[in-house]
Amino acid sequence: MGHSRKISVIGLGYVGLPVAVSFGKQGRVVAFDINTARVAGLKAGHDVTGEVEDAELAEADLLLTTDPADLARADFHIVTVPTPVDDANKPDLTPLVSASTTVGGRLKKGDIVVYESTVFPGATEEICVPVLENVSGLKCGSDFTVGYSPERINPGDREHRFETITKVVSGQDAHTLDVVAAVYGSAVKAGVHKAPTIKAAEAAKVIENTQRDLNIALMNELAQIFDRLGIDTRDVLDAAGTKWNFLRFSPGLVGGHCIGVDPYYLTHRAEQAGYRPQVILAGRKINDSMGAFVANSAVKLMLKTADGGAKPDTVAVLGLTFKEDVPDLRNTKVFDVIEELEAFGLRVKIHDPMAEPAEARHEYGIDLTPMESLGQSDAVIVAVPHKSYVQGGWPMVQGLLKNGRGVVVDVRGVLDRDRVPDGVTLWRL
Numbered sequence: 001m002g003h004s005r006k007i008s009v010i011g012l013g014y015v016g017l018p019v020a021v022s023f024g025k026q027g028r029v030v031a032f033d034i035n036t037a038r039v040a041g042l043k044a045g046h047d048v049t050g051e052v053e054d055a056e057l058a059e060a061d062l063l064l065t066t067d068p069a070d071l072a073r074a075d076f077h078i079v080t081v082p083t084p085v086d087d088a089n090k091p092d093l094t095p096l097v098s099a100s101t102t103v104g105g106r107l108k109k110g111d112i113v114v115y116e117s118t119v120f121p122g123a124t125e126e127i128c129v130p131v132l133e134n135v136s137g138l139k140c141g142s143d144f145t146v147g148y149s150p151e152r153i154n155p156g157d158r159e160h161r162f163e164t165i166t167k168v169v170s171g172q173d174a175h176t177l178d179v180v181a182a183v184y185g186s187a188v189k190a191g192v193h194k195a196p197t198i199k200a201a202e203a204a205k206v207i208e209n210t211q212r213d214l215n216i217a218l219m220n221e222l223a224q225i226f227d228r229l230g231i232d233t234r235d236v237l238d239a240a241g242t243k244w245n246f247l248r249f250s251p252g253l254v255g256g257h258c259i260g261v262d263p264y265y266l267t268h269r270a271e272q273a274g275y276r277p278q279v280i281l282a283g284r285k286i287n288d289s290m291g292a293f294v295a296n297s298a299v300k301l302m303l304k305t306a307d308g309g310a311k312p313d314t315v316a317v318l319g320l321t322f323k324e325d326v327p328d329l330r331n332t333k334v335f336d337v338i339e340e341l342e343a344f345g346l347r348v349k350i351h352d353p354m355a356e357p358a359e360a361r362h363e364y365g366i367d368l369t370p371m372e373s374l375g376q377s378d379a380v381i382v383a384v385p386h387k388s389y390v391q392g393g394w395p396m397v398q399g400l401l402k403n404g405r406g407v408v409v410d411v412r413g414v415l416d417r418d419r420v421p422d423g424v425t426l427w428r429l
Helices: 017-024 034-043 054-059 068-073 092-106 125-136 174-185 198-229 233-240 262-272 279-288 290-305 334-343 357-364 388-399
Strands: 005-009 031-034 062-065 078-080 112-115 145-148 167-171 192-193 313-316 349-350 379-382 406-410 424-428
Touching: 005 017, 005 092, 017 031, 017 054, 031 068, 034 062, 034 068, 062 068, 068 092, 078 092, 092 112, 092 125, 112 125, 112 174, 112 233, 125 145, 125 198, 125 424, 145 174, 145 198, 167 174, 167 198, 174 192, 198 262, 198 279, 198 290, 233 262, 262 279, 279 290, 290 334, 290 379, 290 388, 290 424, 313 334, 379 388
Parallel strands: 005 031, 005 078, 031 062, 078 112, 112 145, 167 192, 313 349, 313 379, 379 406, 406 424
Antiparallel strands: 145 167
């Protein structure tokens, strides 16, 4: 499937860069971002997010730029900026509106603008199109058209890549849909699925992560129930998992830029339409409470098992990123664990081999501690199962406990339960 479109990608993060690089293997792509440090790093040949290998980046024909004027070289613009929520869990469309303003300033007759950012149904046509029209002075539908193709990037996943995941595409009219399908079909080997409307494609994206969020919320609620009943949750899930139609999900901390955020876009739009979601918000409440649950469970065990009644005062937390083996700190729920521990007056030392220290300090006010400087603590919380922690196993973890004794909280259950060292009390979700 071929096309003659000249492509630009606006936003070069975890989503945008793989998209730009994939299309850049076919021909010149205008790769735009407002972050000068990000663009400089990519020009130097390295992606700090780890999503694109250096050799792959070098292979792509990218015009890496921070100059909006360069967008005029393209006629097919792909917007891949973040869509976070604010402190009240309401959609923050600032990056999306800003990107639309930037694109609108360089829009020409015949151009197509496709949004990949996760939004609520209707956002592309009701929020983005008016901005494009106002800035460009052009009319959508006659001078330019829009489409929507939800991103499905999974940070750190080497199997499910941009080219190997079926791409949902949509357009405001039949011609636009055909062009959007042809453009993405030229790069996505897994093929495309044509959604009948832009709103259907927007809704499909937001419920993908909402469904996953709810399934994990059920596991997290079960974990809290079984904790009170003295039953190991993973023993229960292993047994239940032998049934052919049992869905295999696990309890955990639900953070990141997708699962912990996207459901709020859907509930926001539902409330605007006069419907107050029940199940979705209940799931969100459970998942948002898990950091406090982990921390409280750790503190209870520390007090219960303290040697000679001595008051425990120090906890080592291993991992800060929102998931294993990626440097992404966005919306990490490990921070909730740390805050709760500090509320008890405990001294918390945090280590993460993947996170950028400067970003941890800027985003959360956290100073990461090198492994060799962690010393020994009353408890160790393996919050994120980075490969180095899994490989270090019990010898590494026990070495971080005072006299090799204390509490170990294994959030994701990666440590061998059958080899718990003497003097160590293990707790896991």
